[in-house]
Amino acid sequence: MSEGGPSRTAHHGNRHGRSERARQAVLEAADDLLVERGFAGVTIEGIAARAGVAKQTIYRWWSSKVDVLIEAFVDDMAQYLTPPDEGDLEHRLRTHLSRSARFLTRTAPGAVFRALAGQAQHDPEVAARFRAECLGPLRALDRLPLERAVERGELPPDTDLDFAVDQLVGPLYYRVLVTGHPVPEEFTDALVERFLALTRLPIQ
Amino acid sequence: MSEGGPSRTAHHGNRHGRSERARQAVLEAADDLLVERGFAGVTIEGIAARAGVAKQTIYRWWSSKVDVLIEAFVDDMAQYLTPPDEGDLEHRLRTHLSRSARFLTRTAPGAVFRALAGQAQHDPEVAARFRAECLGPLRALDRLPLERAVERGELPPDTDLDFAVDQLVGPLYYRVLVTGHPVPEEFTDALVERFLALTRLPIQ
Amino acid sequence: MSEGGPSRTAHHGNRHGRSERARQAVLEAADDLLVERGFAGVTIEGIAARAGVAKQTIYRWWSSKVDVLIEAFVDDMAQYLTPPDEGDLEHRLRTHLSRSARFLTRTAPGAVFRALAGQAQHDPEVAARFRAECLGPLRALDRLPLERAVERGELPPDTDLDFAVDQLVGPLYYRVLVTGHPVPEEFTDALVERFLALTRLPIQ
């Protein structure tokens, strides 16, 4: 992509493989349109026009606008969310949850995520892809601090990590996607506090 | 259709007031289409055709298909969810949560709710109406057992009920709307158990 | 439909019958585009844009651009070609043939006719409609002077009129559509002269 590349100059058509330039332009155009005009404002024709790309080029590589948005999300997600690995468990969880809240409510990929989560309610196929390709990686990041905590003896070895994740992030997503309430740090901190309080109880 | 009676056919028009028949037919048609074909399969033209109603009649009384679905949801919701008032707090909460899970995942109004929650991600106006008219009543039902528990001394009087509701139902909605995991009774029971365990802690 | 009309002002939609305004605008736009840009320059989208009409309105009433052009031709044809009924047979035939040549080569409906004749070579359905709706009336006009001549005794009563028409106008159409040669009055006059010379022969 950088050094040498197949060709420095823009080109149309290429026997081996697609145009990276077109791919990037499409993903960015979709992202931009979503942020600027909302999900209904994202249309294949609009993406094509803004990306300076032919509609057929989009249909050649993606099956729908949702497909484009999923790829855009996956491309962008990584750079936003890596759970911290410093300090004690409480600090790490607090940081991760508050970063997650910020990611979901304030960033462009967060907006894409919310749109895809919305569309997943309307279409089982979208739901499946959304869960596999968008939610999966996110959830893996959510598990990471807990897995490390188990390894380090900060949590009992028989902890049900899936249930723990549901307890920790469930209320967060509920606020973001359902009630629309803001998610201040006090809220995420309180979630962490309650969660950790339970781990110190003799019961379970 | 031609000869005879004042009219064999349903009446067209009514000088005074709207046609209740048309209203019901529209709401049912919208409901049915949602369940049969999903949100994208619900169109104003489709509703009109199935309800035997003119498009204009729909636009006269509703502003969009979402508006129709909200009204359909409000009409149906009541009969499904009334939190129980028997037994102790744990039992009441368990029953309510498991009923809520069933409502969201297995009933027609639950499907409407999920579709509206999805559309709320795409459109702030929908989000506002959805929260006010659909989520509000549900959330009031979620608070009810906790409010009663405070009155009866089963919970401390300074309990933050909104936060409590978020903790209790957040993971449930998260599963239903985000991860798509099933929501068995073990899950809702565990949520209640953790929640009540915390109320017995000296902290808070 | 003419005086007073259902409404002086433009309107959208009408329970009973279509918009005459839209119909006229479409036919004129098609005519204009054909003359200005040729047959390939006539597109449904182009007609719609120039007529200020939605594509669907065109598809509702016509099945293709050829369908539009046929109707445009039929609408316009009448005012151009009425064979004269003054003078003797030779004069009437000369006038009619030279008018026909002018019609085909110099007028807008003539251009439409040539385009449709061309398209008829590509599509049997177009050919059938073209012959029934465009050529038929024209050919009836071609027969008229000969029929009158038979009635008046200027031609023998057993004359094969169809063959006579082929002989008279065949070379004309051949020049216009095939060789592209000009069709001056000398040419049409000579055709008439030869044709009449034969009627004076004892043979037949």
Added chain:
Amino acid sequence: MSEGGPSRTAHHGNRHGRSERARQAVLEAADDLLVERGFAGVTIEGIAARAGVAKQTIYRWWSSKVDVLIEAFVDDMAQYLTPPDEGDLEHRLRTHLSRSARFLTRTAPGAVFRALAGQAQHDPEVAARFRAECLGPLRALDRLPLERAVERGELPPDTDLDFAVDQLVGPLYYRVLVTGHPVPEEFTDALVERFLALTRLPIQ
């Protein structure tokens, strides 16, 4: 072509000169598509696919599908039409006209001719090439018997041959391209009879 040859696969490329194999395949594919699916069914992509040839190879040597069809017609025409040179003028003309009618209505190159004549109505450039390369040779063949007749004294030396050709074949083309009527031998014979009858008149 499969086993043994210097190469199993068809050759790709040739430093000097084009591939005759590709040329033939393209012309045949175009011919076949025209006969099977009509003019609209002939597309550059379709020709390329059926001929097993790259689109670019077509564009390298031809400028359009019409260009391909013209070359296909020229390649095929010769073998069909050579006016006979036996018997008296009447017999030779009768034979030539009835063969011409058969050629135009019943043979593959005849179908190509009709399609090109159609397209010539839509595009002046096509018209020019069509007249020069397709019609010219045919018309030369039409003149040939008349020229010979003049040489042999069967026709007066001052006969206007172009006009004679128009008279003889005009009605034939008119039937084929315009009215779509069948062209039986009686028709062509009658044309010849009338034409010759005039040459025996004192007038002209």
Added chain:
DNA sequence: TCTTAAGCGAGACGGTACGTCCGGTCTTGAA
């Protein structure tokens, strides 16, 4: 003998127009 440049297959690209679906507005005539 070894280059090397032209012809070739494949196919991605930016476009244009297609014919369809639906949205939301408007008008009509009957009830």
Added chain:
DNA sequence: TTCAAGACCGGACGTACCGTCTCGCTTAAGA
């Protein structure tokens, strides 16, 4: 005044071809 009916303008859909381009292979003339 509301209703069923349905024509209207508008805009996006997904498809088919257009004509251009790049690519890597094949091949034969000439260095």
